[in-house]
Every structure is written in C-alpha cells, then in structure tokens.
Amino acid sequence: MLTIAGRKFRSRLFGGTGKFSSPEVMKEALAASGCEMVTVALRRVDLDNPDDDIMRVLDRDRYLFLPNTSGARDAGEAIRLAKLARASGGGEWLKLEVTPDPRTLLPDPIETLKATEELVKEGFKVLPYINADPILALRLQDVGAVAVMPLGSPIGTNQGVLTRFQIEIIIAQAQVPVIVDAGLGAPSHVAEAMEMGADAVLVNTAIAVAGDPVRMARAFAMAVEAGRIAYEAGLGAVSKDAAPSSPDDGLGFLR
Amino acid sequence: MKVFCNGEAQEIAPGTRVAEYLSQLGLDASSVVVECDGKILTREEYGSHALQDGSVLELIRFVGGG
Numbered sequence: 001m002l003t004i005a006g007r008k009f010r011s012r013l014f015g016g017t018g019k020f021s022s023p024e025v026m027k028e029a030l031a032a033s034g035c036e037m038v039t040v041a042l043r044r045v046d047l048d049n050p051d052d053d054i055m056r057v058l059d060r061d062r063y064l065f066l067p068n069t070s071g072a073r074d075a076g077e078a079i080r081l082a083k084l085a086r087a088s089g090g091g092e093w094l095k096l097e098v099t100p101d102p103r104t105l106l107p108d109p110i111e112t113l114k115a116t117e118e119l120v121k122e123g124f125k126v127l128p129y130i131n132a133d134p135i136l137a138l139r140l141q142d143v144g145a146v147a148v149m150p151l152g153s154p155i156g157t158n159q160g161v162l163t164r165f166q167i168e169i170i171i172a173q174a175q176v177p178v179i180v181d182a183g184l185g186a187p188s189h190v191a192e193a194m195e196m197g198a199d200a201v202l203v204n205t206a207i208a209v210a211g212d213p214v215r216m217a218r219a220f221a222m223a224v225e226a227g228r229i230a231y232e233a234g235l236g237a238v239s240k241d242a243a244p245s246s247p248d249d250g251l252g253f254l255r
Numbered sequence: 256m257k258v259f260c261n262g263e264a265q266e267i268a269p270g271t272r273v274a275e276y277l278s279q280l281g282l283d284a285s286s287v288v289v290e291c292d293g294k295i296l297t298r299e300e301y302g303s304h305a306l307q308d309g310s311v312l313e314l315i316r317f318v319g320g321g
Binding site for chain 2: 016017018019020026039040041042043044045047050051053054055065067068070083084085087088089090155156182202204205
C-alpha cells in the first residue's frame with residue numbers, strides 16, 4: 001500500500017478538481033476514480049456568487065485535501081498561498097507549485113526548493129511539483145519534501161510521459177514517493193508511468209474535459225491498477241532481436 | 256467608511272466586524288479565509304475584529320484546481 005508522510009492510500013490515483021463542467025459531474029467522477037486525495041486551488045471569493053463554494057460538494061471525510069499553490073510565481077507568493085490554505089482549514093498537506101511562465105507553466109526549480117525548505121520548517125507536508133529533474137528531486141527530498149511530483153509533460157497538454165528517461169532515474173533514486181503529475185492525457189499514459197514504478201499519478205484535465213468524465217475516471221482507475229500490478233509482477237526484458245514464442249524444435253516434418 | 260475588498264472599494268458602517276461583514280456579503284464564514292491588511296485572521300477573530308477605514312481585505316476560498 002502507498003504511504004506518504006505516514007498516511008496510507010489504497011488508491012494510487014490522485015484527482016484534480018479543476019475544469020469540470022459542474023460540481024455534480026466532478027463529484028461523480030471523483031467517486032468513480034476511487035481516489036482518496038484531491039487537489040484544490042485558492043482564489044478570491046467571487047463577491048457576485050457568494051454561494052459558489054466547492055466545499056459544499058466535496059466530502060472532507062472521504063478525501064484528503066491537497067491544496068495547491070497554483071498561480072504563485074515565486075517562493076514568497078507560494079508561501080503566502082500555503083498559509084492561506086492552512087488558515088482555510090486545508091490542513092498541512094500542500095502541493096507546491098511555482099510557475100512563473102504562463103506559457104509553459106513549467107516550475108521554477110530554485111524558487112520551489114526555497115519554498116519547500118521554508119514550508120517544511122513551518123510544519124507543512126510538502127509535495128513539490130517539479131520538472132523531471134533527478135538532482136532536484138534529491139535536493140527536495142533532503143530538505144524534507146514528503147514526495148516529489150515530476151511532470152510527464154506540461155500542465156493541461158495531455159501529451160503523456162515525455163520525460164520518461166528522467167522519471168526512470170528519479171524513481172530509481174528517490175527515497176520518497178514519486179507521483180507523476182501533469183500532462184497525463186490518456187489511461188495508457190498513466191499505465192506507462194505506473195509500469196515504470198511510479199508510486200502514484202495525479203490526473204485532472206484528462207478526466208475533467210473527457211466526453212464522459214465519470215467513465216473516463218473509471219478508465220484511469222483501471223489503468224493505474226493495471227500498471228501497478230504489471231510493475232509488481234515484473235515486466236519482461238526489452239530486446240532488439242526477435243525471439244520466437246513457439247519452440248524451435250519439432251519442425252523436422254516440414255523439411 | 257470605506258474598505259477595499261478583493262480589489263473593490265466598498266462603503267460599510269463604522270465599527271463593522273469581520274463576521275458581520277461576511278454575513279452582509281452572504282458568505283458562509285466557515286468557507287472563507289480572511290486576510291486583513293496583510294494579516295491572516297483566525298476564524299475565532301472574525302467576531303471581534305473591527306474593520307478600519309481604508310482596511311484592505313482579501314477574501315479567499317478553495318476552488319477547483321489541479
């Protein structure tokens with residue numbers, strides 16, 4: 001079973017709560033995904049819609065909240081968002097995102113490391129969203145990150161695991177859980193990440209924007225499980241040369 | 256007197272406390288975190304913290320995100 005910072009998770013699929021067409025669809029899709037941890041963001045209250053409150057539909061007993069610091073462009077903004085999340089009753093868990101470039105939404109490694117150090121001292125359980133950089137993953141682990149969240153491809157792009165080579169190294173080296181996050185656009189993508197030995201994956205866009213988000217959530221859950229079982233079962237070695245699956249012997253009658 | 260709430264100037268009665276203000280806006284206090292002049296208030300402070308003329312308020316809540 002997956003354990004992060006002493007907490008056990010039966011499901012290795014974590015869900016996002018953005019981009020759904022309605023709160024009801026989100027609720028049903030999250031239920032179908034079987035996930036136990038969901039990300040949420042922090043934004044200004046829309047004073048014209050005081051009742052527009054996601055907390056009305058999300059069951060806190062069912063889901064562990066993982067507030068993110070999306071929108072932060074540097075460590076200072078991320079720390080401010082983290083403190084607001086904690087004051088909002090978000091708990092100590094935090095997906096740290098520092099993305100200064102709105103075009104790529106790629107994370108700033110230096111600000112992410114600075115913010116992680118500070119937030120760990122403040123008592124947060126920090127899960128930093130990072131580019132798939134094995135050295136950075138180790139540095140974050142050293143300063144107390146409880147997991148690392150390397151990206152498969154940029155946020156919201158559905159391009160899958162473009163960072164395979166680096167993620168393999170991160171998985172081989174990290175002592176903390178590795179959660180592949182961002183860009184996982186199809187069940188086959190999460191199966192690939194799980195077959196590689198990722199401890200978990202986080203999916204938001206691909207489920208939220210699907211034609212049928214509830215069925216897609218189910219498909220992702222199945223793919224995560226299949227990929228994990230395949231990893232534990234041990235995949236066969238990859239080879240350039242063909243090797244017959246049927247016996248070479250016993251063909252004398254043909255010639 | 257005037258306060259600035261989420262970037263908008265708003266006219267409120269002198270002595271209004273945060274809890275009253277949230278209620279006037281139709282907001283459930285348990286779903287909102289309040290930053291007043293750069294300082295995050297605890298929920299326990301909502302009932303006692305009186306807004307000042309020119310106070311800058313940020314009312315923040317959880318929304319869907321990935």
